[in-house]
Amino acid sequence: MKLRLQALVNEPDCDHNQSKTEKQKKEACKKPTPGATAGGCAFDGAQIVLLPVADAAHLIHGPITCCGHSYNNRGTRSTVGDMHTYGFTTDISEMDIIMGSESKLKESIIYIAEKYKPKAVFVYSTCVTSMIGEDIERVCEEASSEVKLPVIPVDSPGFSGSKNLGNKFAGEALIKHVVGTAEPEDIGKFPINLIGEYNIAGELWQVEPIFKAVGIDILSKMTGNAAYEELCFADKAKASVVICSRALIYIARQLKETHGIPYIEGSFYGMKQIKETLLKIASIFESKELEKNIESYTSKMEKETYKQLKPYLPALKNKKVLVYTGGVKSWSVLYQLEELGMEVIKSSTRKSTEEDIERILEHFDGDESALMPKGDGKTILNLLKEHNASLLLAGGRNMYTAMKGQVPFLDVNQERLFAYAGYEGMVELAKHITYTLESPVFEVAHSKAPWEVA
16 A cells, blocks of 8 residues: 555656656655645545546445535536436445445445446445455455446545545546546547546536537546546547646556557636647647647637627726635636736635646746735635735635625635636636626625714
8 A cells, every 4th residue: 555655646747756856756745744634535536536427336335424525515517427416335334344344345336236227336445444454356346247347446545645646546546447448439530538627517518619629539538527438448549638637647647658648738727728728739649730720719719708708807907816726726717817807916825736836836927925825714804905805716615704804705616506617618707706796795795884874
């Protein structure tokens, strides 16, 4: 287990790792600190990656609490099935811990396979089942031969580390047990793997038309709106595109090392980022035709998008925003806000990797004062007041902080109901920010009570 964790934590393709000496590389990334899993454990991270595969069943081998902890907490949407909305668990008891629960796990797999007819079954280990030494890999192998379905073990005990490590556990399971097990009927002219897009609030459906319009074929989606089958032939793509997800660089690197598939990192938040990402893909295929298509399409879409943004831009111009979110959103959303004419006063670096922080600094021309490592409600409200900010862009848990401070708030985390990717998402974001800023409730909240006026 220790060697496995070392291999996953030490990601050689991370930019900060490439610039290290051989001695520094062996030190790997920062180890998880006590309490780091409070914001999401490794088991939760594994489910974040794999649950969007909606035609496969997801069985949690552990106490029912683990199932409740992760159930339906993200806005993933799918058109290929609804298995991601089911909460399957072995619900192990104290007696199962004492006597062992491998037979219970096998029975559960067989029951799910016969009753629900999924395309595959993902089985997740948890803290309890890992600590008592349950051999889920052997059980999955036995059950698979009996039900004639792929049964994939995902070794993801929560105590291992944070959500990011859990993302890597999921990637490891896909590479080891899924990728390379099927052949596609047709791969298209410019086939790619889209890695790290989970179709939160339907964002994938805003990105897919962009690829289609320029002639790029998405062969395998990892894993937003993905069918199990398409994960199986990800090794047949000619390029991989990692969308806003450093944790899934592991999958892209493995595909590169094992199957010779080059990869790029990109973002579809902001018009400039969309164009840069598409041109990076064109450079991999070395296609002038594709490059020409991209230039023509992006030029046309930028004009159309600015036309749709016109009613909202005056209300957004020079408005100050505090971005208090985590991971890739801490930098990706900055490009959108900038294109809308808004000014970001600070961006949170909670749960951000070193690469995320570097991108934030790049946006702020190296000004480290723009970084906000930690902050409670009081700190956030003080910053908003100090900078005379008009908006707090954060996750749902900060909504009440904004309410207390009587500050406009927009939720951009995974629980959100609206999609903000691509050109369509850009307009949607501008619309929702404008509606929030101009809501009459703030005029009432900031006015004096009738008896105070008198």
